[in-house]
Structure formats: structure tokens, C-alpha cells
Amino acid sequence: MGKVGIGVNMEFIRHADKPFEWGVEKAAELGYEYIEPWVHLGRELMSEAGYYMTISMSEDPIRIRKICEKAGVKLSGLSSHTPLCRPDVSGNYLKQAIRFAAECGAPVVNTDEGPKPRWTTRQEDHVLMKYTLTEAAGFAENRGILIGIEPHQQYSKTPAGLDRIVGLVDSPAIGVNFDTGNSYLSGHDPMVWLEHVRDRLVHLHAKDISIQHSKAERGKVTGTPAGCACGDGVIDWKKVIAVCRKAPRDIVLSVECGTVEQAERSIKHLRQFV
Numbered sequence: 001m002g003k004v005g006i007g008v009n010m011e012f013i014r015h016a017d018k019p020f021e022w023g024v025e026k027a028a029e030l031g032y033e034y035i036e037p038w039v040h041l042g043r044e045l046m047s048e049a050g051y052y053m054t055i056s057m058s059e060d061p062i063r064i065r066k067i068c069e070k071a072g073v074k075l076s077g078l079s080s081h082t083p084l085c086r087p088d089v090s091g092n093y094l095k096q097a098i099r100f101a102a103e104c105g106a107p108v109v110n111t112d113e114g115p116k117p118r119w120t121t122r123q124e125d126h127v128l129m130k131y132t133l134t135e136a137a138g139f140a141e142n143r144g145i146l147i148g149i150e151p152h153q154q155y156s157k158t159p160a161g162l163d164r165i166v167g168l169v170d171s172p173a174i175g176v177n178f179d180t181g182n183s184y185l186s187g188h189d190p191m192v193w194l195e196h197v198r199d200r201l202v203h204l205h206a207k208d209i210s211i212q213h214s215k216a217e218r219g220k221v222t223g224t225p226a227g228c229a230c231g232d233g234v235i236d237w238k239k240v241i242a243v244c245r246k247a248p249r250d251i252v253l254s255v256e257c258g259t260v261e262q263a264e265r266s267i268k269h270l271r272q273f274v
Contacts, residue, residue, distance in 0.1 A: 007034025
């Protein structure tokens with residue numbers, strides 16, 4: 001039986017024109033225990049100028065850890081999504097994310113399979129994903145980091161598809177970063193799917209979907225970057241948290257919403273059940 005924590009993905013300030021440090025302090029002010037940063041390679045002008053919240057993995061990871069420690073929050077994981085079907089892109093990126101996670105104190109790196117190349121077959125894509133994940137899993141095992149595969153794209157949009165990706169490599173480092181909103185929008189019952197992956201769960205994206213969003217896109221898309229405030233949509237959070245408590249490890253619910261106000265409403269709602 002694991003414990004359940006409440007965190008927030010840093011995209012909650014992506015429209016605020018504020019830097020990472022401001023977002024960490026705001027998350028702590030709202031009462032969040034954890035944050036999940038977005039990471040990238042190389043330079044990104046808006047972040048360097050203090051108008052965006054992503055982190056370059058060229059930065060000193062110890063600085064990131066100290067920012068979180070000063071604010072009294074922990075890292076639930078890194079949002080390090082990358083196209084697994086492209087080892088030329090994802091091989092180095094995932095390894096760097098794992099190194100960065102180990103040094104800054106994030107226990108999980110999260111990704112989905114990303115968009116596939118236009119010219120490859122399904123069989124070829126799974127060979128390519130196996131190559132990428134095999135290389136990444138060795139790095140992760142050596143550093144005590146977990147890799148969370150998220151349902152979001154063309155292959156992971158079904159329970160069987162996600163199972164196949166997670167099972168490509170026999171490694172204790174590979175598990176599931178379940179996304180409640182993506183699983184719902186792809187046309188599935190998120191509670192049934194969550195129960196199915198419970199024993200492989202390493203992290204959870206707490207994404208709610210409004211009635212309007214559901215009517216417009218359910219069954220037509222494989223996911224969405226951010227949802228509405230938790231409690232304003234279709235997801236039953238009391239049930240989600242009950243399943244997470246039965247997972248074999250501690251699970252952080254990382255809220256994925258698009259504004260500070262939604263993040264504030266989300267934590268107020270989730271706290272009723274944690």
C-alpha cells in the first residue's frame with residue numbers, strides 16, 4: 001500500500017509569462033508538495049529571459065534542487081516527453097534527462113512514444129522504441145530512476161498498446177505514468193485502465209476533462225496537454241486516489257491544468273480525498 005501525494009506540473013504557469021523560480025514559489029504557496037518541471041536540451045530564449053518556465057538540461061541540476069528545497073517542495077518527476085520511435089532524437093535526450101533527474105532529485109522521467117515517423121511501419125516503430133528504451137533503461141537502473149510511459153499518442157492510446165510499449169524491455173525501471181484525461185479522451189474508461197496498470201504505476205498525471213471538452217473531442221483525439229481544474233470535469237478523483245493507494249509504491253498525482261486559478265481549485269478539491 002503506497003502513499004499518495006499531490007503535485008502540479010509546471011504548465012500551470014505557462015501562460016503567466018513567469019520563470020521557473022516564480023512557479024515553484026507559487027506551487028508552494030498554493031499548498032502543493034511536489035512539482036513536475038518541463039526539461040529541454042540547449043537554449044530556450046523565453047526561459048532564459050525569465051518569461052517561461054522550462055528548464056534547460058544544460059543548467060546545473062543542483063541549482064534546481066536548491067530552488068525546490070528553499071520553497072519546501074519536492075520533485076515528483078521530470079516532464080521529458082520525446083519521440084521514442086526516433087532513437088536519433090530520443091536516445092541522447094532520455095539519457096540526459098535521466099542524468100539530470102538523478103542529480104536534481106527527481107525519481108521519475110516521464111515520456112510518451114511521441115509522434116511516429118511518416119515512413120515507418122508499426123513493426124518497425126516498435127523495434128525503434130525497443131532500442132530507445134533498452135538504452136534508457138540501463139541508464140535509469142544504474143541511477144535508481146524510473147521511466148514512466150504515458151498514454152498519449154498513436155500506440156499508447158489503448159490499454160493493449162500501452163502494455164506492449166511498457167513490455168518491450170524487461171526492466172524494473174520502466175513503468176506507467178497514467179494520464180486520467182488522455183485515457184478518457186481516447187475513448188476508454190480511465191478507472192478500468194488505471195486498475196489494469198496499478199501494479200506498474202510510477203506516477204500519475206491528474207488531468208480532468210470538462211463536459212464541453214468531452215463532447216467536442218472524446219474518441220477523436222489521443223490526449224490533450226492540459227485539462228480543467230480537478231473537480232470541474234468528468235473524472236472521479238475519490239476513486240482515482242483509492243486505486244493509487246493500492247499501488248505497490250508511493251504515487252504523486254501531478255495536476256495538469258493551464259492556469260494558476262485552476263491549480264488552486266484543483267488542490268482544494270483533491271485534498272478532500274488524500
